[in-house]
Amino acid sequence: QSALTQPASVSGSPGQSITISCTGTSSDVGGFNYVSWYQQHPGKAPKLMISDVNNRPAGVSNRFSGSKSGNTASLTISGLQAEDEAEYYCSSYRRSNTLVVFGGGTKVTVL
Amino acid sequence: QVQLLESGPRLVKPSETLSLTCSVSGGSISSKYWAWIRQPPGKGLEWIGYIYYSGSANYNPSLESRVTMSVDTSKNQFSLKLSSVTAADTAVYYCARGPLHIATPGTWWFDPWRQGTLVTVSS
Numbered sequence: 001q002s003a004l005t006q007p008a009s010v011s012g013s014p015g016q017s018i019t020i021s022c023t024g025t026s027s028d029v030g031g032f033n034y035v036s037w038y039q040q041h042p043g044k045a046p047k048l049m050i051s052d053v054n055n056r057p058a059g060v061s062n063r064f065s066g067s068k069s070g071n072t073a074s075l076t077i078s079g080l081q082a083e084d085e086a087e088y089y090c091s092s093y094r095r096s097n098t099l100v101v102f103g104g105g106t107k108v109t110v111l
Numbered sequence: 112q113v114q115l116l117e118s119g120p121r122l123v124k125p126s127e128t129l130s131l132t133c134s135v136s137g138g139s140i141s142s143k144y145w146a147w148i149r150q151p152p153g154k155g156l157e158w159i160g161y162i163y164y165s166g167s168a169n170y171n172p173s174l175e176s177r178v179t180m181s182v183d184t185s186k187n188q189f190s191l192k193l194s195s196v197t198a199a200d201t202a203v204y205y206c207a208r209g210p211l212h213i214a215t216p217g218t219w220w221f222d223p224w225r226q227g228t229l230v231t232v233s234s
Contacts, residue, residue: 002155032219034210034218034219036219036220036221038156038221044226045205045223045224045225045226045227046156046205046221046224047222047224048220048221048222048223048224051218051219051220051222052217052218052219052220055218057222089155089156091156091158091220091221093210093219097172098171098172099158099169099171100146100158100161100171100210101158102155102156102157102158103155104155105155105156
């Protein structure tokens with residue numbers, strides 16, 4: 001049971017937009033703007049895609065965007081491309097002795 | 112551009128101590144936070160802990176009794192020790208920078224991540 005809840009899978013056709021949700025509590029996602037998103041291709045290390053809810057690091061495509069409403073953060077991928085097929089994880093600071101929590105991951109499939 | 116390189120045994124016997132080192136190149140280890148995160152085969156990510164270059168560390172409460180992290184500024188390296196390992200500790204272990212960033216206060220993220228080392232616990 002992961003600390004943050006993500007859908008197991010999301011799919012879309014090339015060119016479409018998809019959104020991945022990440023639900024936590026007021027002690028983590030809802031209480032702080034410290035949500036980050038990571039993309040992981042099979043056999044590779046996770047790559048930072050979005051930091052602090054909606055900041056896109058240099059080099060990350062502007063097709064990736066983040067947002068938050070209440071205790072749920074979201075990652076939107078617009079103009080879906082084959083290369084976007086990967087596992088996506090959210091993470092947040094948690095106000096407790098746990099400090100860092102991850103979601104269970106969402107498998108994105110490009111149809 | 113900071114780069115990380117992991118080293119350490121890929122096979123550890125049950126009840127022994129897992130030891131990994133992450134070498135930092137392309138930048139100084141000083142004034143930064145460094146983390147260890149693991150991923151059991153086919154499963155999600157689990158935060159192990161993070162350490163400031165000064166040696167101050169925070170650990171995942173679920174692993175705290177068995178984890179020790181340290182920093183060697185003279186070698187630009189930081190290390191992980193996990194004692195009394197069992198098969199449940201078999202995982203890919205990643206080192207990464209973060210989650211706090213002195214250069215950008217009020218931010219919280221892990222980047223970059225090293226490729227990762229599969230450590231298998233088996234006799």
